[in-house]
Amino acid sequence: MPEEVQTNDQPENREAKEPQIGVYICHCGGNISDVVDVQTVAEEVKKIPAVKVARTNMFMCSDPGQEMILEDLEKESLDGVVVASCSPKLHELTFRNALKRGNHNPYLYEHANIREQVSWAHHGDPAGATNKAIRLIAAAVAKAVRLEPLKPIRVEAFPHAVVIGGGVSGLTAARKLSKQGLGVTLIEKSPYLGGQTAQLNQVYPTEEKAEDLLRMLVEEVVDDSNIKIYTGAEVVAATGTIGDFVVRVRNVPGDTSAKGIGLIEKKVVFRPFQGCTVRSDRPCSPGDELEVRCGVVIIATGFKHYEPRSGEYSYGESPRVITLPDLIKLLSPDGPTGGRLEIQGHPVRDVALIHCVGSRQVDGIHEPQPDGRVNSYCSRVCCTATLQAANEIKDRFPHVNVYEFYRDIRAYGRGHEDYYEKASGKGVLFFRYTPDSPPLVEKTGPNASRPLKVRVRDTLTFGEDLEAPVDLVVLSVGMMPNDISDLVDVFKLPVGTDRFLQEVHPKLRPVEMAVNGLLLAGTSQGPRDITESCASAAAAASKAAIALGKGYVELEPFVAQVDPARCDGCGLCLNECSYEGALRLTDIEIEGKVERKALVNAPLCMGCGSCAAVCPHRAINVSGWTLDQFDSMVDAIAAQ
Amino acid sequence: MTTAAEPANAKIVILATVACAYPGADTVGQAHLSYPANTYVLRIPAPVMLPESFYFRTLEKGIGGIIVMSCGEECPYEGAYHRFAARLDRVAVRMKKEGYDRRRIKLSAICTVCTKAFLKEVNEMNDLLKEIGPPRKGEVAN
Numbered sequence A: 001m002p003e004e005v006q007t008n009d010q011p012e013n014r015e016a017k018e019p020q021i022g023v024y025i026c027h028c029g030g031n032i033s034d035v036v037d038v039q040t041v042a043e044e045v046k047k048i049p050a051v052k053v054a055r056t057n058m059f060m061c062s063d064p065g066q067e068m069i070l071e072d073l074e075k076e077s078l079d080g081v082v083v084a085s086c087s088p089k090l091h092e093l094t095f096r097n098a099l100k101r102g103n104h105n106p107y108l109y110e111h112a113n114i115r116e117q118v119s120w121a122h123h124g125d126p127a128g129a130t131n132k133a134i135r136l137i138a139a140a141v142a143k144a145v146r147l148e149p150l151k152p153i154r155v156e157a158f159p160h161a162v163v164i165g166g167g168v169s170g171l172t173a174a175r176k177l178s179k180q181g182l183g184v185t186l187i188e189k190s191p192y193l194g195g196q197t198a199q200l201n202q203v204y205p206t207e208e209k210a211e212d213l214l215r216m217l218v219e220e221v222v223d224d225s226n227i228k229i230y231t232g233a234e235v236v237a238a239t240g241t242i243g244d245f246v247v248r249v250r251n252v253p254g255d256t257s258a259k260g261i262g263l264i265e266k267k268v269v270f271r272p273f274q275g276c277t278v279r280s281d282r283p284c285s286p287g288d289e290l291e292v293r294c295g296v297v298i299i300a301t302g303f304k305h306y307e308p309r310s311g312e313y314s315y316g317e318s319p320r321v322i323t324l325p326d327l328i329k330l331l332s333p334d335g336p337t338g339g340r341l342e343i344q345g346h347p348v349r350d351v352a353l354i355h356c357v358g359s360r361q362v363d364g365i366h367e368p369q370p371d372g373r374v375n376s377y378c379s380r381v382c383c384t385a386t387l388q389a390a391n392e393i394k395d396r397f398p399h400v401n402v403y404e405f406y407r408d409i410r411a412y413g414r415g416h417e418d419y420y421e422k423a424s425g426k427g428v429l430f431f432r433y434t435p436d437s438p439p440l441v442e443k444t445g446p447n448a449s450r451p452l453k454v455r456v457r458d459t460l461t462f463g464e465d466l467e468a469p470v471d472l473v474v475l476s477v478g479m480m481p482n483d484i485s486d487l488v489d490v491f492k493l494p495v496g497t498d499r500f501l502q503e504v505h506p507k508l509r510p511v512e513m514a515v516n517g518l519l520l521a522g523t524s525q526g527p528r529d530i531t532e533s534c535a536s537a538a539a540a541a542s543k544a545a546i547a548l549g550k551g552y553v554e555l556e557p558f559v560a561q562v563d564p565a566r567c568d569g570c571g572l573c574l575n576e577c578s579y580e581g582a583l584r585l586t587d588i589e590i591e592g593k594v595e596r597k598a599l600v601n602a603p604l605c606m607g608c609g610s611c612a613a614v615c616p617h618r619a620i621n622v623s624g625w626t627l628d629q630f631d632s633m634v635d636a637i638a639a640q
Numbered sequence B: 001m002t003t004a005a006e007p008a009n010a011k012i013v014i015l016a017t018v019a020c021a022y023p024g025a026d027t028v029g030q031a032h033l034s035y036p037a038n039t040y041v042l043r044i045p046a047p048v049m050l051p052e053s054f055y056f057r058t059l060e061k062g063i064g065g066i067i068v069m070s071c072g073e074e075c076p077y078e079g080a081y082h083r084f085a086a087r088l089d090r091v092a093v094r095m096k097k098e099g100y101d102r103r104r105i106k107l108s109a110i111c112t113v114c115t116k117a118f119l120k121e122v123n124e125m126n127d128l129l130k131e132i133g134p135p136r137k138g139e140v141a142n
């Protein structure tokens, strides 16, 4: 039997009249109604005094479903709406927006989840599910009664973006931002633009020259009067929030090659393996600092190569064991041998390429990094980059034998598989190993035909122990994020367990970070190739343009709010707050008397509610999540 | 599909964080994994916002068990998780003083895809409530 929702311990309820709530229960085309008896739910819920109407609909999220709510809001003069349907993650925003469309406050809305957390979880217990749905809706109604109209927090947006990192991702982001009409400041730590792409010769899958690609990008960025570039520069501090950050930049100390903070020369010079040099047109002293005001910050700080441990596959012990980036250099006409495949002054005759070095590591088998964690992730680009190198060797030096030792070939992108097909066709030999028995690189005796041999238990031949004599071993090293601990501190960047920066949601919000106004581009977020890096950079630029395009930024109003009538200025809440500037005590005049009260700076409050828990008078609450609302929900659940 | 255990008579309130545990509870439903229906998930940005008194008020209302499903160390709010863990320690001390069975309040970290951990917590609490019934001050003299 449903009963009255208790309203006695509810001092918030200022109006004499009990708010009138409309409840809408979704069948979800059977997803809900096959288990939950939605008709009974509606009938029972209707008995709650605050409920003016309770209706069901086949699909509440459909246009007719939403229209029904808007009609009732007018006809029944509702004060609040509860929709009981799927997870709020899917449609809470849909219904809030519907309210907004009808010129109602979108925050007078509460959602009850009766699909993911009822019908789909209790399909074996329809009676229990129906009962649970009634109680959850009663709880939502109890909360809805206590909701207050809220206004999003509006912050003025300064139409300028700071991009940190001048690799392909940062360059692409800068270019796209400028095209969207935003001013851009690009900050690159090294003296060069281009990042790791400058280390490459030809890039898969298009086989363009990396130099051409970079030149095109850099020239466009340099010629753009909307973009300011600082090389040899780094970020040392930042304050503010989305819409209005101030970023402090200074010369990288001790970097004599850096031309420092200043505009760069228009002529772009490409230096192989380094990048595009840029020159300052104004001298600067080592301590030079400047402040840049911006609305968003894009982090495009890229990656570094995994450095094999000394002795890992004989790395560091034999000069004939090199990394894939070393091989790319060796094959380049600009490299140390002018492009000849030579090692120790002799032409290479047999080369072994070993995949997954520093990637897809396994706890207990591989040595962890200093933080105690192994690199368990796949670095994604190495398979195709290795196959590309194998093809190049076979094309240019057909007599060289190429052996690839791999765990899995992950040629996942468009056009990548072709490299595998072609390599097989050209006679590259593949051996497959498992992580618990990796290939062994050993020096051979004085009479051996080759100075090294690679031994492997090959699963393609069902576990046969095979041996390949070689004079060069190439380790396909994976990616690790650049050390940006300083930036992590400055901006409070979220870092994943793989040490790369972490997005809010890989699918729904892939280039945003949990800190509002901070966006991600390229390999700072995880291993990816140039195509993917540029795509994410373009996405980040669009997000930035959307955020700043209106001239102001609207933030969700779910932040702490003080009821001055209840606050006695004791200051307990301040001790709990982790966010500098979010909460302070201030003297305000109330009816001629000066009183000390807590005051929230809404844009800086993150809405965690640490303050709310310690206030002896419930004077401070997170809007939309007040303690009274929680209590009333518990009451509704506890009722029979 | 699985069949759920018979629900205990007492109810379970689950406080689930918006960032981790609430989507985790959704994932359980998406996988059509079953658990007893005496479970009521409340969404919360960070459980740190609830004062100690919330837990006792909830027990006094007859809720048999409270599972706080947090983000654990992944908590998106600075310092909140440690402040919260300290608060639950104080709750435990007061539970002891008031003679509540301390197992009625459980803290666990649930991620967005932690379906097994979610089911384990829910089933354990349900089993416990079948054994010890509704809450009562002075139910244990520990």
Ligand SMILES: Cc1cc2nc3c(=O)[nH]c(=O)nc-3n(C[C@H](O)[C@H](O)[C@H](O)COP(=O)(O)OP(=O)(O)OC[C@H]3O[C@@H](n4cnc5c(N)ncnc54)[C@H](O)[C@@H]3O)c2cc1C
Pocket: A164, A165, A166, A167, A168, A169, A170, A187, A188, A189, A190, A192, A193, A194, A195, A196, A197, A200, A202, A203, A204, A205, A233, A234, A235, A300, A301, A302, A303, A304, A305, A324, A325, A381, A385, A388, A478, A479, A482, A484, A487, A521, A522, A523, A524, A528, A529, A530, A531, A533
């Ligand atoms: C061996 C190998 C071969 C590859 N071959 C290909 C290929 O053929 N095709 C392909 O598509 N992809 C390839 N890739 C992938 C490609 O290199 C990357 O996708 C690309 O370089 C990523 O660009 P980025 O801008 O994200 O990072 P990066 O290129 O790493 O650039 C980051 C920039 O940020 C700067 N920076 C770092 N920290 C700071 C800071 N704190 N402040 C300011 N600036 C900072 C760095 O100096 C650098 O200039 C290959 C990768 C490897 C490892």
